Amino acid sequence: MTPQRLGVLKTLAGSVNHPTVEEIYEQIKRQFPTVSLATVYKTVSLLKGLNEVLELGFPDASNRYDGYRPFPHPHVICVRCRKIMDPELVNLEAISAEMSRKTGYEIQYHRLDFFGICPECRKSG
Amino acid sequence: MTPQRLGVLKTLAGSVNHPTVEEIYEQIKRQFPTVSLATVYKTVSLLKGLNEVLELGFPDASNRYDGYRPFPHPHVICVRCRKIMDPELVNLEAISAEMSRKTGYEIQYHRLDFFGICPECRKSG
DNA sequence: GTAATTGCAAATGGTTTGCAGCATC
DNA sequence: GATGCTGCAAACCATTTGCAATTAC
Numbered sequence: 001m002t003p004q005r006l007g008v009l010k011t012l013a014g015s016v017n018h019p020t021v022e023e024i025y026e027q028i029k030r031q032f033p034t035v036s037l038a039t040v041y042k043t044v045s046l047l048k049g050l051n052e053v054l055e056l057g058f059p060d061a062s063n064r065y066d067g068y069r070p071f072p073h074p075h076v077i078c079v080r081c082r083k084i085m086d087p088e089l090v091n092l093e094a095i096s097a098e099m100s101r102k103t104g105y106e107i108q109y110h111r112l113d114f115f116g117i118c119p120e121c122r123k124s125g
Numbered sequence: 126m127t128p129q130r131l132g133v134l135k136t137l138a139g140s141v142n143h144p145t146v147e148e149i150y151e152q153i154k155r156q157f158p159t160v161s162l163a164t165v166y167k168t169v170s171l172l173k174g175l176n177e178v179l180e181l182g183f184p185d186a187s188n189r190y191d192g193y194r195p196f197p198h199p200h201v202i203c204v205r206c207r208k209i210m211d212p213e214l215v216n217l218e219a220i221s222a223e224m225s226r227k228t229g230y231e232i233q234y235h236r237l238d239f240f241g242i243c244p245e246c247r248k249s250g
Numbered sequence: 251g252t253a254a255t256t257g258c259a260a261a262t263g264g265t266t267t268g269c270a271g272c273a274t275c
Numbered sequence: 276g277a278t279g280c281t282g283c284a285a286a287c288c289a290t291t292t293g294c295a296a297t298t299a300c
Contacts, residue, residue, distance in 0.1 A: 060182060074224070085228050085230070087228050099199070100241070105244070108242070110237070113236045116232035119228075
């Protein structure tokens with residue numbers, strides 16, 4: 001356990017808005033100016049392997065991280081400002097079991113994203 | 126309309142297995158050896174804009190394309206061999222409307238993926 | 251004949267990796 | 276003192292882009 005890792009942990013624990021690695025990095029740099037992006041990447045990857053953080057990867061944007069609820073759950077994503085919200089949970093276990101039965105796959109996890117325009121962006125045209 | 130574009134169209138129409146751009150490219154090159162990857166990328170992107178193909182982007186792998194059902198629907202993806210299946214449809218309209226009501230987002234589209242091990246990969250260890 | 255498309259090569263950008271030096275325990 | 280972490284810079288790689296030559300209509 002190093003100060004850098006502690007910084008990543010604290011940032012993730014204190015962030016409700018699904019930060020990017022870059023945002024985590026900027027946050028830590030305030031208190032620990034010599035930290036490197038690579039270290040943040042490595043730590044986040046480590047936490048992912050320990051199931052302490054949920055990674056939300058996007059092919060056309062930076063990955064986002066959720067340290068609050070490190071298990072699959074739906075997200076609602078604004079395609080304009082990229083804000084991400086966690087709506088109240090919808091349980092997909094039944095659908096997951098149905099998918100497994102229909103396809104023969106051994107389902108391990110899922111991902112459910114809704115894309116649209118958030119209330120703030122709707123207001124501003 | 127050019128022979129290259131026709132090739133992309135025919136390949137997408139004849140593929141049930143969600144090909145990558147690279148796979149589309151390899152297919153077309155058999156009949157049209159001078160085609161370039163860039164052209165395939167451009168054509169696929171064009172078709173995406175026309176809603177004639179569904180793009181399945183992955184942050185850690187190549188994008189996959191579905192010309193059969195160019196509208197959002199669930200996918201079941203093997204994390205080992207990357208095979209993608211289309212299970213029978215599950216209608217998410219009700220859940221989508223619920224998400225919209227709860228978050229105030231104007232939902233435009235969604236994405237539902239189940240990840241696991243396909244029957245063939247389960248057999249082979 | 252004009253506007254659009256092709257194909258090459260170079261750029262892009264988030265993420266990963268190699269490695270020397272350094273911190274942790 | 277040994278193991279493992281940090282941080283720099285370079286590598287990665289799917290995708291995108293600039294641009295000159297070519298093609299479609």
